[in-house]
Amino acid sequence: xxxxxxxxxxxxxxxxxxxxxxxxxxxxxxxxxxxxxxxxxxxxxxxxxxxxxxxxxxxxxxxxxxxxxxxxxxxxxxxxxxxxxxxxxxxxxxxxxxxxxxxxxxxxxxxxxxxxxxxxxxxxxxxxxxxxxxxxxxxxxxxxxxxxxxxxxxxxxxxxxxxxxxxxxxxxxxxxxxxxxxxxxxxxxxxxxxxxxxxxxxxxxxxxxxxxxxxxxxxxxxxxxxxxxxxxxxxxxxxxxxxxxxxxxxxxxxxxxxxxxxxxxxxxxxxxxxxxxxxxxxxxxxxxxxxxxxxxxxxxxxxxxxxxxxxxxxxxxxxxxxxxxxxxxxxxxxxxxxxxxxxxxxxxxxxxxxxxxxxxxxxxxxxxxxxxxxxxxxxxxxxxxxxxxxxxxxxxxxxxxxxxxxxxxxxxxxxxxxxxxxxxxxxxxxxxxxxxxxxxxxxxxxxxxxxxxxxxxxxxxxxxxxxxxxxxxxxxxxxxxxxxxxxxxxxxxxxxxxxxxxxxxxxxxxxxxxxxxxx
Numbered sequence: 282x283x284x285x286x287x288x289x290x291x292x293x294x295x296x297x298x299x300x301x302x303x304x305x306x307x308x309x310x311x312x313x314x315x316x317x318x319x320x321x322x323x324x325x326x327x328x329x330x331x332x333x334x335x336x337x338x339x340x341x342x343x344x345x346x347x348x349x350x351x352x353x354x355x356x357x358x359x360x361x362x363x364x365x366x367x368x369x370x371x372x373x374x375x376x377x378x379x380x381x382x383x384x385x386x387x388x389x390x391x392x393x394x395x396x397x398x399x400x401x402x403x404x405x406x407x408x409x410x411x412x413x414x415x416x417x418x419x420x421x422x423x424x425x426x427x428x429x430x431x432x433x434x435x436x437x438x439x440x441x442x443x444x445x446x447x448x449x450x451x452x453x454x455x456x457x458x459x460x461x462x463x464x465x466x467x468x469x470x471x472x473x474x475x476x477x478x479x480x481x482x483x484x485x486x487x488x489x490x491x492x493x494x495x496x497x498x499x500x501x502x503x504x505x506x507x508x509x510x511x512x513x514x515x516x517x518x519x520x521x522x523x524x525x526x527x528x529x530x531x532x533x534x535x536x537x538x539x540x541x542x543x544x545x546x547x548x549x550x551x552x553x554x555x556x557x558x559x560x561x562x563x564x565x566x567x568x569x570x571x572x573x574x575x576x577x578x579x580x581x582x583x584x585x586x587x588x589x590x591x592x593x594x595x596x597x598x599x600x601x602x603x604x605x606x607x608x609x610x611x612x613x614x615x616x617x618x619x620x621x622x623x624x625x626x627x628x629x630x631x632x633x634x635x636x637x638x639x640x641x642x643x644x645x646x647x648x649x650x651x652x653x654x655x656x657x658x659x660x661x662x663x664x665x666x667x668x669x670x671x672x673x674x675x676x677x678x679x680x681x682x683x684x685x686x687x688x689x690x691x692x693x694x695x696x697x698x699x700x701x702x703x704x705x706x707x708x709x710x711x712x713x714x715x716x717x718x719x720x721x722x723x724x725x726x727x728x729x730x731x732x733x734x735x736x737x738x739x740x741x742x743x744x745x746x747x748x749x750x751x752x753x754x755x756x757x758x759x760x761x762x763x764x765x766x767x768x769x770x771x772x773x774x775x776x777x778x779x780x781x782x783x784x785x786x787x788x789x790x791x792x793x794x795x796x797x798x799x800x
Contacts, residue, residue: 551597660773
């Protein structure tokens with residue numbers, strides 16, 4: 282489509298009306314030929330730690346074999362290299378130099394002949410700096426540059442559904458009319474949820490999937506969130522969740538959040554907070570299930586939003602505070618699901634999660650908000666996680682037979698086995714889940730000079746006595762676990778200071794029901 286603007290803003294011209302009608306008809310046709318049932322966001326549970334270790338061992342063995350083969354090939358080439366270059370030196374230095382260079386070039390040619398396999402991103406960066414090896418992104422010519430590498434394929438070689446999917450994605454950046462954009466998003470929703478285009482691309486062409494998620498789908502949805510239209514956001518949220526199910530989509534949104542929330546322009550930071558609120562206002566816990574890719578990036582987005590409360594620009598901080606109060610109970614339940622998952626799976630993120638939760642809970646108390654973000658169940662599960670981690674350390678050292686739950690859960694239940702695998706996964710400290718603490722950083726031009734949260738924790742760190750859970754701590758993890766335990770106890774004290782007997786009774790009834798169901 283071409284760019285078009287109506288000459289009179291009072292009413293739409295005939296072109297705009299026909300334009301909207303065309304996309305409406307396209308949606309009806311696509312709905313007629315598409316399957317009726319929508320796919321749901323698949324559960325993406327954490328891999329078993331034993332299987333993950335076996336895969337890592339296999340990968341290490343393969344790397345060692347490849348290195349040994351390369352060394353053998355290099356030694357064979359060096360031994361079989363003719364030694365006539367020294368004898369030809371009498372003809373002049375230039376002649377000997379050119380002959381040796383020609384031999385080296387012949388050796389390097391076979392290593393660069395494979396143009397079918399994807400080229401790593403590091404090689405692309407190196408090649409782009411060299412004029413004669415410059416690689417530019419050109420999908421029309423069959424060159425697709427992504428974070429996973431460079432892929433070479435023609436668009437007409439893909440499945441017809443994927444070709445149509447790509448053309449719809451390209452239209453997202455060209456449409457100005459809101460009604461036409463809505464119908465186009467409905468078409469895109471049918472392609473992803475009913476026709477399973479993302480799943481097809483993941484099986485057929487990994488490079489095409491990476492390019493569509495990184496360059497088109499995720500950035501365009503992020504732009505649409507800034508428009509402030511609720512009916513557009515309702516279409517975009519399920520599309521974004523399915524995009525986050527894949528690693529390129531998760532990485533794309535993670536990089537966008539990191540770029541916008543750390544921007545030097547306060548308007549960009551303020552707009553990023555508004556878009557996160559637009560995303561969370563339509564989220565429910567049943568939509569995300571147990572998908573660790575989605576939970577991780579949602580936790581990162583919300584922690585960035587809480588960080589905006591301390592922004593040096595009053596407009597950004599006040600807008601972030603006011604926006605948090607607009608979220609409902611379902612949105613905050615989704616927030617807590619994401620933060621609890623990140624707390625249980627990434628040990629390095631626990632301090633920053635507890636700091637941000639303490640900040641959020643204080644703000645809600647100050648404003649007399651009725652939103653419930655903390656519960657007795659939350660604290661029981663967190664203390665249970667720390668206790669089981671310490672017991673696993675003692676089990677590995679031979680001081681304990683098997684870990685037990687302080688919540689009274691049956692050790693043979695599916696819930697306890699899943700939690701045990703989750704804790705072992707966190708203790709292994711793999712790179713499967715990116716830590717939030719390595720990405721959240723507040724630049725000096727955004728940070729306020731009066732920050733009281735770290736000082737309070739430092740002052741109280743020496744005053745908190747060791748309790749029964751702390752007695753399980755091993756010398757290796759003593760410092761990190763004790764600091765996490767102290768922050769958790771401080772947050773518990775804040776929670777207990779609020780005199781809300783109805784909330785206490787409701788949480789106790791819910792906790793009792795959960796314990797009886799897991800026994």
